[in-house]
Amino acid sequence: MGMQVAFTDYGARIVSVLVPDKAGNLRDVVLGFNSIQEYLQADEQYHGATIGRFANRIANGHFHLDDEKYTLQQNNGSNCLHGGPTGFHAKVWDRRTSFKKKIDFCYVSPDGEGGFPGNLKVTVSYELTEDNEIVIKYKAETDKKTVINLTNHAYFNLDGEGQGDVLSHILQLPSDHFLPIDENQIPLDRETPVDGTVFDFRLPKKIVEDINKDEEQLRRGNGYDHTLVNHQPISQVAASAYSPDSGIRLEVFTTEPGIQLYTGNFLSGKDIGKSGRKYASRSAFCFETQHYPDSPNHLQFPSVILEPSQVFESETIYKFSVKKLP
Numbered sequence: 001m002g003m004q005v006a007f008t009d010y011g012a013r014i015v016s017v018l019v020p021d022k023a024g025n026l027r028d029v030v031l032g033f034n035s036i037q038e039y040l041q042a043d044e045q046y047h048g049a050t051i052g053r054f055a056n057r058i059a060n061g062h063f064h065l066d067d068e069k070y071t072l073q074q075n076n077g078s079n080c081l082h083g084g085p086t087g088f089h090a091k092v093w094d095r096r097t098s099f100k101k102k103i104d105f106c107y108v109s110p111d112g113e114g115g116f117p118g119n120l121k122v123t124v125s126y127e128l129t130e131d132n133e134i135v136i137k138y139k140a141e142t143d144k145k146t147v148i149n150l151t152n153h154a155y156f157n158l159d160g161e162g163q164g165d166v167l168s169h170i171l172q173l174p175s176d177h178f179l180p181i182d183e184n185q186i187p188l189d190r191e192t193p194v195d196g197t198v199f200d201f202r203l204p205k206k207i208v209e210d211i212n213k214d215e216e217q218l219r220r221g222n223g224y225d226h227t228l229v230n231h232q233p234i235s236q237v238a239a240s241a242y243s244p245d246s247g248i249r250l251e252v253f254t255t256e257p258g259i260q261l262y263t264g265n266f267l268s269g270k271d272i273g274k275s276g277r278k279y280a281s282r283s284a285f286c287f288e289t290q291h292y293p294d295s296p297n298h299l300q301f302p303s304v305i306l307e308p309s310q311v312f313e314s315e316t317i318y319k320f321s322v323k324k325l326p
């Protein structure tokens with residue numbers, strides 16, 4: 001049986017992802033709401049959304065480009081998070097083409113929007129394949145030198161949205177380095193080996209195994225909320241998750257150099273989801289494929305600069321399957 005995906009042009013969001021489980025029943029593995037009003041009033045604003053212009057945090061809401069200082073809106077303590085309060089998640093995108101298995105969303109962000117330079121034309125295209133993959137392609141062009149970091153913020157629960165926490169999900173990521181963060185969740189300058197740390201997912205590991213350890217990095221993120229460094233080409237799995245209960249497995253493939261592993265630590269329980277259940281802390285996880293947080297302020301990180309002469313392109317695939325048990 002094939003999967004089904006639904007979108008909204010509000011934030012170019014994934015609204016639902018129905019995937020067959022090991023019994024052949026469809027489960028909706030992405031958190032979200034039944035009405036646009038609920039998205040507008042939600043406590044958590046990023047459900048399933050396209051995030052831009054700059055995914056994750058920019059420290060103190062400012063950065064320099066060619067000696068010019070740019071000031072952004074602060075919406076996460078002193079940080080600018082996910083492009084600021086009126087980032088791409090809060091825009092109504094144009095739906096330009098719509099085939100049965102493909103949908104394109106376009107948005108033109110005017111020069112200076114959210115404090116970022118350049119008129120930025122962005123296209124996010126979603127395609128559903130015969131192999132139960134959602135292929136997401138991002139493309140952008142600017143008329144002035146700028147910075148860009150795009151991702152999707154789907155919250156996954158492979159037992160189905162509203163079906164409790166994800167602590168018994170088993171994750172595997174080949175990353176051998178992660179980015180430690182400071183008290184404001186800004187990455188420190190160094191990529192750190194995962195060896196001997198709670199961030200070692202090179203062998204399959206349940207989320208619950210280490211997440212409640214009394215460890216400084218976990219305290220700073222309130223759980224996992226960290227970038228794992230990705231060196232895999234798009235043909236190789238960069239991250240995977242599996243729920244033994246449903247038998248559903250998610251594999252992620254990406255051109256991006258980082259994956260933000262976020263275990264929904266700040267989900268407050270205030271939002272009531274599609275099936276009428278509360279979205280509490282750790283009731284979902286995200287694999288946000290992206291460049292490193294706060295890159296404009298860390299020149300040694302992979303570059304997030306986009307020049308008018310360039311075309312920004314990025315691709316991420318979320319692939320679903322049912323894992324056959326031995």
Ligand code: GAL
Nearest residue numbers: 044046056225260262266288
């Ligand atoms: C994540 C971020 C979390 C939290 C969340 C939105 O990408 O890493 O710290 O802000 O978005 O609630």
